[in-house]
Amino acid sequence: MSSGLAAGAAARSGVPQGHHVHGLLALGAEVLEGYFPGLRAEPEQAGAPVWDWGEGLCAVLPEGTPAPMPMGMPIQTFSRPLLEHVLRGRVTGLEAVTLRDGPAVTGLLTAGPGRVTGVRVKGSDGEDEIVADLVVDAWGRSSHLPQWLGSLGLPSRKTAYHRLPRWPHGLIALGDSVCTFSPAYGQGMTIAAPEGRLLEQMLRSRRNGTPLDGQGFQKGLARLTAFSWLMATIPDRAWKRPGPAWPVKAGNWFMDRLIDTVPHDPRTYTAFSQLFHMTAGPLALADTPALPRPHRPPPGREHSVDQGLTSPWVPARHRPRPPAARRQQFRRSGSRCSRGAGSRGRRRASPGTAPSPPRPRGRPGG
Secondary structure, three states: OOOOOOOOOOOOOOOOOOOOEEEEOHHHHHHHHHHOOOOOHHHHHOOOOEEEHHHHOOOOEOOEOOOOOOOOOEEEEEEHHHHHHHHHHHHHOOOOOOOOOOOEEEEEEEOOOOEEEEEEEEEOOEEEEEEOOOEEEOOOOOOOHHHHHHHOOOOOOOOOHHHOOOOOEOEEEOHHHOOOOOHHHOOHHHHHHHHHHHHHHHHHOOOOOOOOOHHHHHHHHHHHHHHHHHHHHHHHHOOOOOOOOHHHHHHHHHHHHHHHHHHHOHHHHHHHHHHHOOOOOHHHHOOOOOOOOOOOOOOOOOOOOOHHHOOOOOOHHHOOOOOHHHHHHHHHOOOEEEOOOOOOOEEEOOOOOOOOOOOOOOOOOO
16 A cells, blocks of 8 residues: 655655665665665666765764775665665566555454455545455555554564464554664664564465464564664663663663774774674674773782682672672671672671571672
């Protein structure tokens, strides 16, 4: 179903950021090129430039600007209408595809609350019903799917569809209908591409005649978008009042450290770019200065198990605990025992009395 397709590369009404400059991150371009070989060449012939991320981007960060360097990461920028026009031409060229322009979907056809069998549509020539084996909601952030699921007795106030205990057969949702990213990070189109690839993989892996596992797809989509969503939302959650929870504080601390390291270390800049473009996971940062390293003692100051209890070279929470017999000895002699790295006080075991069990450690920073 489309909303007033224009002839040629023209903007459509109701499309968010439709007049803004767009671009595909590396993963999105790779997936689309795999489905439509030579796709990048068509916008390029129309004037959309292709350039290397490391050489062509001027990233102005709080601690400076990374020096230009080749990364072998081709990027293309274009208008959204141009990309839609090129993709629409490729898709409608497929023999099995029929495009209906104009009708608006007004509801779902169902065979009870557990199965979706098609959609109701309304156009200039009246209302109609379209029967389908699978309905895909790719409507975007203006999707009515939460209300439609609610009318089926499947509460859906939020779009965390993977958490619903029941999901109707014959229906899936993807793209901005499920996970709407801030346009500031340019992730929306790119994350939708591997979602489409996930759908293809699940369709191909079915046995003949077996319906698609819609609930399994929504769970797979949630796993697929989890890390990108975390990276995109951690800075926003820092503004939450009252103050954010400690995992958000830890995430912001790490992101600040990462961003501050990028201008000064090419390895970190490359790893961060791969992470941003979704071509690598968090392990790409493992061998960069962005991750803190354990403190090493100077030569000759290595600690044994006993020395490690009080060694200044080992953080308190990483110091080995003494054997059980030694702990009992400390308690009987009245030695002080810390409650843990996050404790706010100390307790003393009274001589001649059985020691009380240690309290559980508190949250970091608690």
